[in-house]
Every structure is written in structure tokens, then in C-alpha cells.
Amino acid sequence: MNHDLKTALNQGLISCHSCHLLCRSAGPDTIMTCPRCGTRLHRRKPNSIRRTWALVVAAVIFYIPANVLPITVVVSLGQAQSDTIMSGVIYFIHSGMWPIALVIFVASIFVPILKLIILIFLLISVQRKSSWRQKDRTRLYRITEVVGRWSMVDIFVVTILVALVKLGGLASIQAEYGAVFFCAVVVITLLAAMSFDPRLIWDTEESLNE
Amino acid sequence: MQPLIACHDCDLIQRLPRMTEPGTVQCTRCGAVLHQKKRNSIERTLSLTLAGLVLFGLANSFPFLAFKLEAQVRQTTLLTGIQELYAQGMPELSLIVLLTTVLVPLAQMISMLYILLPLKLKKIPIGLPAVFRFVHKLQPWSMMEVFMVGILVSVVKLAKMAKIVPGIALFSFLALIFVLAAMSASLDSHLIWEKWENRR
Numbered sequence: 390m391n392h393d394l395k396t397a398l399n400q401g402l403i404s405c406h407s408c409h410l411l412c413r414s415a416g417p418d419t420i421m422t423c424p425r426c427g428t429r430l431h432r433r434k435p436n437s438i439r440r441t442w443a444l445v446v447a448a449v450i451f452y453i454p455a456n457v458l459p460i461t462v463v464v465s466l467g468q469a470q471s472d473t474i475m476s477g478v479i480y481f482i483h484s485g486m487w488p489i490a491l492v493i494f495v496a497s498i499f500v501p502i503l504k505l506i507i508l509i510f511l512l513i514s515v516q517r518k519s520s521w522r523q524k525d526r527t528r529l530y531r532i533t534e535v536v537g538r539w540s541m542v543d544i545f546v547v548t549i550l551v552a553l554v555k556l557g558g559l560a561s562i563q564a565e566y567g568a569v570f571f572c573a574v575v576v577i578t579l580l581a582a583m584s585f586d587p588r589l590i591w592d593t594e595e596s597l598n599e
Numbered sequence: 600m601q602p603l604i605a606c607h608d609c610d611l612i613q614r615l616p617r618m619t620e621p622g623t624v625q626c627t628r629c630g631a632v633l634h635q636k637k638r639n640s641i642e643r644t645l646s647l648t649l650a651g652l653v654l655f656g657l658a659n660s661f662p663f664l665a666f667k668l669e670a671q672v673r674q675t676t677l678l679t680g681i682q683e684l685y686a687q688g689m690p691e692l693s694l695i696v697l698l699t700t701v702l703v704p705l706a707q708m709i710s711m712l713y714i715l716l717p718l719k720l721k722k723i724p725i726g727l728p729a730v731f732r733f734v735h736k737l738q739p740w741s742m743m744e745v746f747m748v749g750i751l752v753s754v755v756k757l758a759k760m761a762k763i764v765p766g767i768a769l770f771s772f773l774a775l776i777f778v779l780a781a782m783s784a785s786l787d788s789h790l791i792w793e794k795w796e797n798r799r
């Protein structure tokens with residue numbers, strides 16, 4: 390089915406990732422810049438698979454302290470109570486605010502895990518040069534690109550709580566290290582999604598040996 | 600002859616149709632958006648950028664939220680949380696929040712102004728490619744709309760405990776999110792690159 394499809398790669402062309410001008414490749418080892426906008430040209434994002442794997446593994450490691458360590462400590466009239474991401478969700482469920490509980494659960498727990506699973510799945514399928522449902526896998530990639538930023542909600546909640554609740558001995562809220570790890574997970578998964586090149590999904594044997 | 604383009608998501612080469620009406624061109628193989636033609640792109644994006652800068656000024660100079668518990672009132676601005684995180688020994692966190700909610704959106708708006716104002720006056724700004732690339736690089740790191748959801752969650756969380764009073768800055772911030780979204784939606788990147796290509 391793919392036999393008559395021309396890609397930039399099998400035609401010896403490079404698409405500028407910044408201005409999308411189609412340029413003729415000068416050979417595999419030549420460093421080229423786009424004649425229109427001056428961006429360095431790459432056939433594919435450099436070291437895409439290795440970089441993405443490294444970032445995914447880092448995110449998985451950081452995900453553990455992000456969920457185990459508290460993200461905030463509330464000090465009220467001498468009593469301190471620390472909260473993790475999950476205990477925040479449980480608090481909202483117990484107080485009957487399940488829509489908010491759902492927002493936090495989806496943004497902070499579901500989305501990061503989903504994103505990591507999708508990226509690992511895409512990496513493995515690309516390494517096996519699979520030609521299985523390429524369009525759907527490209528769509529999965531686009532989902533990881535769009536959805537990742539929403540995980541920052543919890544970090545912003547911490548920022549606002551810390552700003553507002555500062556009433557001396559009466560009540561105050563402090564940020565804790567879980568928030569730093571969680572923020573790192575979000576930033577690293579964003580970078581991982583950026584370093585993955587969806588064109589690799591389409592680089593199967595048949596399309597390369599055109 | 601219409602230009603050839605390679606899809607940025609699947610690398611398929613295809614011919615871009617000539618477009619006279621606003622609309623979207625999608626990749627025939629993977630469905631990625633290849634080109635969006637907008638009506639009056641430069642004028643609209645420029646005016647939204649200017650509106651955005653005004654709202655940004657308002658959002659950063661007026662009270663954002665106030666927190667009332669018994670006789671105590673705590674007044675905050677947009678930057679209070681960032682300062683507070685820094686004071687609590689969380690400089691990394693403070694920096695990320697500062698970048699994603701203040702510095703990146705501001706840098707984006709200033710860069711757009713730098714590109715669009717000369718283009719509107721039929722001039723080509725110096726270093727357009729570098730500045731425009733910078734705008735695209737910043738795009739994923741502007742997270743004001745996510746911050747808004749954060750505000751919503753915090754207000755609900757604190758509503759039982761105390762009274763929350765919204766300030767002018769909060770409403771400016773809310774408007775700014777829509778203006779920024781409209782700004783990126785009305786931008787036609789191909790048009791900007793075409794102007795640069797035909798500069799002489």
C-alpha cells in the first residue's frame with residue numbers, strides 16, 4: 390500500500406522543522422542550514438529514540454518521590470498536617486467535591502502515567518519497525534503533546550495556596566519536596582514528548598527501501 | 600505551481616493547494632494540520648498582541664486574590680506565590696512558575712510585536728527568523744490557562760475555610776488567557792515565512 394508514497398527521506402529531501410521549506414539534502418554527513426530561515430536541518434530529530442528513552446526513565450524514577458513525599462504542609466494553630474498528591478484527591482472526595490477530585494486525579498495521576506505508557510509503547514513499536522496502525526499511533530503521539538501541560542495544575546495550586554494562606558500562627562501552608570519532584574516529572578515528560586520524532590513511526594522497511 | 604511540503608508528523612511529500620479562502624489543509628496520510636489560512640492574520644494577531652500586553656500590565660499591577668479569615672486579611676498579587684516559594688527554599692519551583700506564567704507569555708507577546716508591527720508597516724524586522732523561531736520554541740511553555748484551573752481548584756479548596764475576594768488582576772488574567780489563545784489561533788506562520796522569503 391505504501392509503495393508509491395514519497396517521503397522527504399526517501400526522496401533525498403529535508404523539511405525545515407521551523408519554516409517547513411523542503412530542501413535538497415547535500416549528503417548524509419553534511420551539516421546544512423535552511424536557505425530560507427537559517428535553522429540547522431535534520432532529517433529526523435537527532436538521537437530521538439535514545440533521548441526520549443533517557444527522559445522517560447528519568448520521569449519514571451522521579452514519579453516515585455513525587456507521589457510518596459508530601460507536596461504541602463498545613464500548619465494551623467500549632468498542628469501540622471502534610472499532604473501528598475493522592476491524599477489531596479482523597480480529601481476532596483471526602484468533602485464531597487468530587488468534580489475537583491476528578492480534575493486533580495486526572496491532571497496529576499492519570500495524565501503523567503498515560504503519557505509515560507504511550508511514550509514507552511511508541512518507542513518500543515518504533516524500535517521494532519512495526520507498521521501496525523501508524524495513523525492511530527501518530528494520533529496517540531499528538532495526544533501526549535497536547536495533554537502534558539495540564540499536569541502542572543497541582544504545582545499552580547501549591548503556588549496559590551502558599552501565597553494566600555500565610556496568617557502567622559493562625560494558619561500557613563508550606564511547599565514540600567514532593568512538589569519539586571512532581572514538577573520535574575511534568576517538565577521531563579514535556580521534554581520527552583518534544584524529543585520523540587513521530588516520523589519514525591512511518592519509517593518502516595518498505596518506506597525506506599523505496 | 601503550488602509548493603511541495605513534507606508533513607512534519609509523517610514526512611509524506613504533498614502539494615499544498617492554493618488557498619484564497621480561510622481554511623485548514625490536513626496531511627492526506629496521517630491527518631496532521633499542514634497549513635491554516637487565516638483572514639487578516641497580521642492585523643488580527645497584532646491587535647490581539649497589543650490587547651494582551653495591556654492586560655498583562657493590569658494583571659501584574661493590581662491585587663489578584665485576597666484571603667479573609669476572621670479579622671485578618673491577606674492581599675496577594677500574581678507574583679506573591681512565586682516570591683513565597685522562593686522564600687521557603689524552593690527556588691526551582693519558583694523559577695518554573697515564574698517562567699510558565701509570567702516570563703514566557705511576556706516574551707511571546709514582545710516577540711510577536713517585534714515581528715508584526717514592522718510587517719504591518721511594510722518593513723521587515725532585523726533577525727525575523729531567529730525571533731520567530733524563539734516564539735515557536737516558547738509555545739509549549741506558556742501555561743496561563745493551566746494556572747487558571749489551578750486558581751479554580753485553590754479557591755474551591757479554601758472557600759470553606761475563609762472568604763476569598765477576587766481582584767482586578769484576576770479578571771485581567773482571565774481575559775488575557777482568551778486573548779493569548781486568540782493570538783496564537785490567528786497567526787499564519789506560512790504567511791510570515793513568505794514575507795521573509797519575498798523581502799527583496
